[in-house]
Structures are given as C-alpha cells and as structure tokens.
C-alpha cells in the first residue's frame with residue numbers, strides 16, 4: 195500500500211497511477227471520519243482561508259523531523275479531499291499559525307503559479323516549521339537535487355514549488371537515513387497529489403554506500419515479499435480491523451490530557467526493537483551472500499532477506515496517540531490461568547487501574563477460576579479501584595486459577611453476550627495456547643475483540659522474553675532455601691544439602707538461584723542429561739567437592755533426570771494434570787537416595803572418624819510461588835499490565851507483551867505458542883558461567899557444537915526451542 199523506500203542503495207520507483215487509486219480510497223475514508231477531538235478542541239475562529247485540518251503541533255514536528263511518512267500521507271490525503279474548496283495561502287495565515295501555536299495544513303490550487311501547492315506550516319515551541327508536501331510549476335526548479343536539500347525544505351517556512359511535469363530525481367548520495375526518509379515522505383506527498391498515469395518518480399541509488407551496514411531489506415511477516423518496505427523485518431501484530439474493516443480511530447484520551455508531551459506516544463516509525471543485540475559487526479554483504487546455495491538464492495530471489503527462521507524486530511509496546519475503540523463503549527475482562535505466580539495480583543490491579551485512570555474504561559470484569567469461569571458469567575466480579583487497591587501485596591491470584599476447562603466457543607460466546615471487547619489473559623504456555631484459540635475464533639466470527647496476554651510463569655519458559663514476571667521473586671526465594679541448605683551442610687561432617695526447585699521443562703530457577711547464591715556445587719536441569727557413576731558423572735564430582743570442602747550443595751530442578759529415572763526403572767505410569775501436563779516423577783527424594791547409597795561407603799572409608807554423608811533435603815517448590823512479588827517484579831508487572839492495555843486499546847490482538855532486550859514489546863502469539871524458552875547450553879550464556887563456577891561436568895553431547903548463528907538467545911540465558 196503506502197510505498198516507501200527503505201534499503202540503502204536501492205533504486206525506488208513509484209507508480210503514480212497506483213498511488214492515485216489508493217490515495218482516493220484513503221481520501222474517501224478520511225473524508226468520512228469525524229474531526230478528531232484534538233481538532234475540535236484546538237479549532238479557533240475560522241480564518242479567511244479554509245483550513246483543512248488541525249493537528250497538535252508536536253505531531254507535525256515529528257513529521258517535520260521526517261520520521262512520519264504516514265503523517266505526510268495523511269496530510270496529503272486530507273488536502274486531496276478538500277482541494278476543490280481550498281484557497282490560496284496568504285502571509286496572514288502564517289501569522290495566524292504562529293499566534294495559535296498550532297499546525298495548519300493547507301492545500302490550495304495556487305492559481306498564480308499554475309498547479310497545486312500543498313504546504314504544511316506550523317509552529318512548535320517557538321520554532322517554525324514549514325513542510326512542503328506538494329508541487330507547483332516553477333521553471334526555475336532544478337530537476338535533480340540532493341536529498342539533503344530536498345529534506346531541508348521541511349525546516350524552512352517557505353513554500354517551495356516544483357513541477358510534476360518532469361521526472362524528478364533525488365540523489366541519495368551520502369544522505370543520512372533521516373534525510374532519505376524526509377525525501378521519501380515529501381516525494382510521496384507530491385505523488386499523491388499529482389498522480390497521472392505513467393509518470394514515474396525515482397529515488398536514485400547512492401553511488402557508494404557510506405555506511406558499514408549489512409544490506410538487509412525486509413518485509414512485514416505475513417505480507418508478500420514483494421511488498422518489502424522496511425529495513426527491519428518487524429513481526430506484525432494482528433489488529434481487529436484486519437477483519438472488521440473498521441477504519442475508525444479515536445484520539446487516545448491520554449493525548450487529550452493536559453501537559454502530556456506527544457513524544458510519550460510511540461512513533462510508528464520508531465517502534466522496532468531488535469531481536470538480537472549481539473551481532474557480527476563485520477559481516478559484509480558478500481559474507482552473508484556466500485552462505486546461500488544456488489538453489490537457496492534462487493528461492494530467495496536475492497540475498498536481501500534474513501536467513502533465520504525468526505524475525506529480527508518486534509513492535510515496541512506503549513501508548514499510541516490513536517486508539518481503535520470508543521472508550522465509552524469499552525468493556526474489559528481479566529482472567530488468570532495455570533499455576534500461581536508472584537505478581538498475578540499486581541497485573542490484575544494494574545490492568546484495572548490503567549483502564550480506568552488512563553482510558554476511562556470502568557467496566558472491567560474479573561473472571562473467577564481461570565478459563566472455566568467464562569462459563570458462568572453470573573460469577574464474574576466487577577473490579578473497581580476499591581476491589582484491587584491493596585491486592586499487589588498478596589500472593590496468589592484474587593481471581594483464583596485452574597487447569598483444564600478451556601472451551602473456546604463457550605468463552606467467545608460469553609464475551610459476546612457480555613459485550614466484552616478487551617480480554618486480558620494472564621497465564622503460562624498452556625494459557626497462551628488457549629488465548630490463541632480464542633483470538634482465532636474471534637477472528638473467524640469477525641468480532642472486534644482484542645485478546646492480549648500477559649505471560650506468567652515462575653519457570654521463565656516463555657520464548658524470546660528477557661524474563662517472565664514472578665521469576666525474580668521465585669529465584670530470590672529459592673536462594674534463601676539454598677542458603678539454608680548450605681548452612682546445614684556446613685554444620686556437619688561430609689554435609690550435603692539438596693534443594694529441589696520448580697521447573698518442569700526449563701531449569702531457569704535452578705540455574706539463576708544456584709549462580710546467585712555462589713555456594714552451589716552442582717545444578718541439575720531438565721535441559722541437560724546427566725549420569726551418576728563413572729568418570730564425568732555427578733557422584734565423582736560431589737565426592738571430590740565434599741572431600742575438598744567438607745560439604746557440597748546441589749540444586750535440582752523438578753524436570754531434571756526424568757530420562758535417567760525411567761532408564762533405571764524408577765518412572766511411574768504417565769499421569770497428566772487437567773491441562774494435559776505430564777506429572778513428573780519426583781527427582782528430589784530419588785536423587786537423595788542415589789547419592790546416599792553411593793557416597794556413604796566412599797566417604798566413610800576416607801573419613802578419619804568413619805563419617806558417612808550427612809544429607810539434608812529441602813523442597814521449597816510452593817514456597818517460592820505463593821508469595822507476594824519483590825519490588826522489581828512488581829514494577830515489571832505494572833509495565834506489562836499497562837502495555838497490555840495500551841496494545842489492546844490500539845486495536846492489537848492475538849499478542850503477548852514482554853521485555854525483549856530490556857524494551858517491552860508486542861509479540862504475535864503464533865510466534866511463541868508452540869515454542870519454549872529453555873536454557874541455552876550451546877552458546878556463551880549463563881549456563882557456561884554456571885559450569886565454570888561450579889566446576890561440574892558439562893555433560894556436553896554430540897551436536898552441541900553445531901553452528902546455529904540464527905538462534906535467538908535471551909537475557910536470562912535462554913534460547914527458543916520449538917515444541
């Protein structure tokens with residue numbers, strides 16, 4: 195749709211006929227839209243000239259800064275709609291602009307000089323900006339100008355004219371990205387006004403790249419590759435208007451509040467967060483090209499796309515200046531599912547508080563007892579500020595939770611019956627899969643309901659995220675248990691403390707608490723298979739540590755050693771919980787028995803006093819979970835909840851929110867629904883630090899050295915693993 199140029203050194207051409215057709219559609223749509231509240235509020239007495247639109251001045255400043263191509267397009271579209279009625283711009287109008295401190299966008303047939311001029315003139319914080327977004331005949335106008343010159347028009351309060359009668363070439367040589375963008379925005383403005391079939395405008399490639407950057411152009415996933423338009427491959431988030439065709443937008447109530455800088459809203463052209471922060475800075479275009487076989491190159495068409503399976507950037511979370519819902523008609527629901535987690539109540543609280551205080555959405559229902567609660571709407575609780583005031587200081591979930599009981603159709607039926615259009619789901623991987631089904635059903639029925647997930651799990655097993663909320667609290671609490679185990683181990687000859695922590699498929703709690711305590715000699719996690727006896731086994735390792743220090747501490751995640759137990763005939767029958775999760779065999783007592791049997795005779799023989807192993811076992815599983823969150827988690831919960839609200843209000847759906855490389859992002863659920871975050875044992879990561887710190891065997895397996903440069907690793911030492 196909105197053609198824009200992005201890749202460095204790429205010739206860009208715009209087909210004017212196509213642009214005009216789309217411009218008209220959009221223009222018609224814009225024409226039907228009511229004037230925004232901001233427009234109404236700022237509207238002053240009518241001046242002599244017809245003023246097509248008012249936009250808060252800082253928006254223009256962004257546009258003047260050249261980053262808002264969309265804004266430039268909107269300006270031109272509006273002007274297009276009104277052009278028949280528009281009149282010439284006189285100098286008096288400029289003064290009017292300055293007096294009011296607002297932006298005026300004007301379009302007019304500039305009779306004296308011939309064709310049309312569209313000028314955007316504004317005054318922001320005392321700085322006057324002018325923005326050319328149109329064209330008029332001027333024989334003096336050069337046909338080839340530098341991007342800098344072209345772009346610099348934006349900062350001058352004069353109207354420049356040029357002619358669409360000729361092809362215009364803009365030289366991008368040595369132009370900064372900003373100037374390139376400015377040039378594109380301006381060019382598009384011209385195009386949209388002067389579309390006449392066959393006329394082509396070109397942005398010429400720079401003869402030589404002056405930036406040592408990897409040449410990557412990209413496309414939004416899900417769109418055809420031929421529509422590539424961004425430098426980054428940004429994971430697109432579904433929007434309810436993708437299927438409702440509702441083009442309606444509303445100014446965010448936040449934007450109408452006094453003293454809110456426009457810079458607080460997410461700039462749609464600066465909303466990308468890179469998935470990777472560690473890159474090969476020296477990788478050249480030739481390097482990346484040579485990785486592709488001939489067949490691959492043929493398939494790719496060229497080498498411009500990232501070769502990885504994963505996207506390179508995610509949409510930055512935060513408030514948008516325009517939202518998709520009429521806040522007066524909004525109704526929201528919140529549900530918590532799966533195991534408990536510190537911070538659940540903070541998330542509930544902050545969803546309610548953000549909806550009410552920032553958007554004025556007061557009808558927020560709490561669904562009791564997880565997904566099953568949707569079936570009995572009479573039990574839904576209206577959550578007001580009073581109901582949530584102090585819940586952030588409590589562990590658990592005030593709404594309750596459950597496993598099993600997901601019935602997609604019944605859930606969507608009840609959302610429709612209660613006229614809910616914002617659904618906030620808080621839960622782990624199973625819950626996320628359930629939310630994906632709800633979002634899909636909403637889409638199938640063509641409903642305008644945003645489904646937003648705040649991922650929850652002390653296991654930290656949600657892919658891509660730096661961490662999940664509650665995880666830090668759980669780690670901190672687990673560390674207390676480890677310290678106790680260490681004290682016990684130190685208190686007796688040949689002391690061994692064994693601590694079992696949660697972590698069904700991912701051992702992050704074990705790894706982080708072990709490293710954070712600095713006293714652990716062995717950490718066992720589900721991701722790493724281990725063995726007991728012989729050289730390189732855990733028994734030898736612990737024996738040596740106890741002989742050296744007279745004590746040792748082991749931390750074991752509940753999902754560790756399941757295969758070993760099965761191989762040794764210790765596994766029970768496969769039993770699942772109501773959600774279908776396999777109930778694990780209890781590694782803790784089993785491990786203690788194995789260690790005691792093997793270490794007792796060896797230590798007794800080596801001891802001057804005939805001391806055997808003194809083993810103390812701690813299982814703090816639930817006591818790291820059913821507790822209130824630490825401050826850092828509370829803060830994270832607040833941000834997640836608010837950003838979930840902002841995303842949903844903007845019309846996004848089928849997404850989850852979480853921090854990637856310290857920035858909160860929106861992530862499409864389908865991207866993570868069938869994947870898990872596990873400890874990364876193959877790259878330089880926290881696992882490597884742990885192996886070096888404890889001195890434990892690495893248990894490296896064949897294939898662990900395989901090259902997988904495209905793996906997306908996380909800040910907490912994880913890597914994405916497909917299910």
Ligand SMILES: Nc1ncnc2c1ncn2[C@@H]1O[C@H](COP(=O)(O)OP(=O)(O)OP(=O)(O)O)[C@@H](O)[C@H]1O
Nearest residue numbers: 532533597598600621622623624625627628651773
């Ligand atoms: N594939 C699925 N489709 C629909 N619903 C699902 C699916 N998997 C799980 N659910 C539902 O999600 C809810 C929570 O799932 P589950 O019990 O697995 O907890 P979880 O969200 O993974 O959290 P935790 O990490 O604490 O286990 C349950 O109500 C379950 O019925």
Ligand SMILES: O=P(O)(O)OC[C@H]1O[C@](O)(CO)[C@@H](O)[C@@H]1O
Nearest residue numbers: 533534651652653696697698771
């Ligand atoms: O006993 P419950 O409540 O089913 O929960 C246990 C599971 O919950 C988790 O803590 C995830 O929330 C897992 O680590 C653990 O296996």
